[in-house]
Amino acid sequence: MRTPLQRRVAPAVPLALEFEDAGQARRLDLRLVFDFNAVALVEETLHVNLLKGDVVDHLSGTALSVMLWASLQAYQPEYEGAEGLAVLRSYMEIGNAPAVSLAVVNAVVRSLPQEQQDAIRSGVPQNGRPTAPAPATAEAGTGATSGLSRATTSDSETKSSVN
Numbered sequence: 335m336r337t338p339l340q341r342r343v344a345p346a347v348p349l350a351l352e353f354e355d356a357g358q359a360r361r362l363d364l365r366l367v368f369d370f371n372a373v374a375l376v377e378e379t380l381h382v383n384l385l386k387g388d389v390v391d392h393l394s395g396t397a398l399s400v401m402l403w404a405s406l407q408a409y410q411p412e413y414e415g416a417e418g419l420a421v422l423r424s425y426m427e428i429g430n431a432p433a434v435s436l437a438v439v440n441a442v443v444r445s446l447p448q449e450q451q452d453a454i455r456s457g458v459p460q461n462g463r464p465t466a467p468a469p470a471t472a473e474a475g476t477g478a479t480s481g482l483s484r485a486t487t488s489d490s491e492t493k494s495s496v497n
Contacts (some may be wrong), residue, residue: 343408345368347444349437353425366441367407367412377402390442393435399423401438 346365353360376384379400384390389397403419413422426434443454 340368343367345444345488347437347441349434351425351434352430353427360425364406365409366402366437367408368401368405368441368445369408370437371407372401372404375407376401379404390439393438395431398431398435398438399426401442402426402434405438407443412491414439 344367346367349364349366351362351364353362354386374388376382376397378395380389382389382397388402393401398417399422403413403422406413406418406422412418443451446454
């Protein structure tokens with residue numbers, strides 16, 4: 335008897351994306367997953383080989399927004415397609431780019447085997463390249479964290495929304 339295919343949803347990294355909208359402070363709680371669906375979507379969109387690591391080492395605004403967009407697809411499918419990318423980019427700004435960058439890099443690291451995650455956190459060189467430990471918070475003292483956490487912002491399968 336055949337059973338329906340079930341998609342694996344990899345562990346997520348939370349991101350509280352904060353931005354201003356018409357003078358109002360907004361917050362969007364997102365969960366980022368960097369599985370191979372996200373990898374392939376980034377590669378197809380940017381025409382790069384993400385596995386080489388150059389894109390992550392030298393993030394541009396285009397690469398950062400595409401990586402964020404691709405990593406949202408597992409938990410926030412409402413951002414699918416070109417319109418979803420454009421809407422997401424409208425939420426991004428220079429002020430929240432460091433938090434977005436940290437969360438995207440942490441999602442990439444979270445997708446690695448545990449021993450590689452541990453090596454990256456400890457600064458052990460990977461493939462002949464030194465690595466810095468991933469910081470646990472986007473900004474010290476704000477209470478917001480987007481570090482490598484096994485916990486997610488929510489275990490529910492509800493769609494995210496702008497509060």
